Amino acid sequence: MVFTGNGKGKTTAAMGQALRAVGQGLNVLMLQFIKGTWNYGELESIKRLNPDFKIKPIGKGFVRSKLNDDETIKCINQSWAQSEEEILSDNYDMVILDEINYVIDFGLLPVDKILTLLDKKPERLHIILTGRNAHKEVIEKADLVTEMVEIKHPYSKGIKAQKGIEF
Ligand code: ATP
Ligand code: MG
Numbered sequence: 644m645v646f647t648g649n650g651k652g653k654t655t656a657a658m659g660q661a662l663r664a665v666g667q668g669l670n671v672l673m674l675q676f677i678k679g680t681w682n683y684g685e686l687e688s689i690k691r692l693n694p695d696f697k698i699k700p701i702g703k704g705f706v707r708s709k710l711n712d713d714e715t716i717k718c719i720n721q722s723w724a725q726s727e728e729e730i731l732s733d734n735y736d737m738v739i740l741d742e743i744n745y746v747i748d749f750g751l752l753p754v755d756k757i758l759t760l761l762d763k764k765p766e767r768l769h770i771i772l773t774g775r776n777a778h779k780e781v782i783e784k785a786d787l788v789t790e791m792v793e794i795k796h797p798y799s800k801g802i803k804a805q806k807g808i809e810f
Pocket of ligand 2: 653654742
């Protein structure tokens with residue numbers, strides 16, 4: 644499954660999907676490729692669903708504005724290795740790779756690596772990839788692709804990130 648597009652709702656759609664899956668007895672893991680500086684509300688909620696829904700830090704938690712620095716680029720391979728290990732562990736029914744589309748779009752992770760891993764994943768495992776600018780080949784490979792289209796966003800009215808809405 645792929646949630647992409649410039650509108651709000653990609654990460655939260657993935658988490659909504661996870662909520663539904665947990666209720667059906669599925670085990671879910673979310674790996675966050677890009678960390679913000681906020682204290683995200685979902686971290687607290689996901690803790691309450693432990694061990695059915697886990698969230699794991701990946702690498703150092705790349706910050707969007709620093710995606711280009713050398714250290715980030717060095718860490719990407721390590722983070723990718725961690726993702727591969729989790730996906731192939733067969734411990735989960737659903738794995739969310741949050742903001743991975745962004746990382747591919749930035750040229751930090753070759754799309755072939757993702758495509759190869761999707762071929763090798765356990766049959767029962769659902770994988771969700773989120774982030775803007777999903778790669779054409781990822782879109783082709785997916786069974787489901789939804790594009791969030793921005794029609795309005797409070798930001799354009801000058802409303803800053805709101806607690807419980809953005810973080
Ligand atoms: P959410 O996590 O709320 O589901 P998202 O995953 O679709 O959003 P991202 O691209 O990951 O969005 O951006 C993270 C945050 O940036 C969002 O919570 C959000 O509200 C804000 N955002 C998204 N789109 C816009 C926009 N067009 N203008 C300003 N801020 C935005
Ligand atoms: Mg997001």
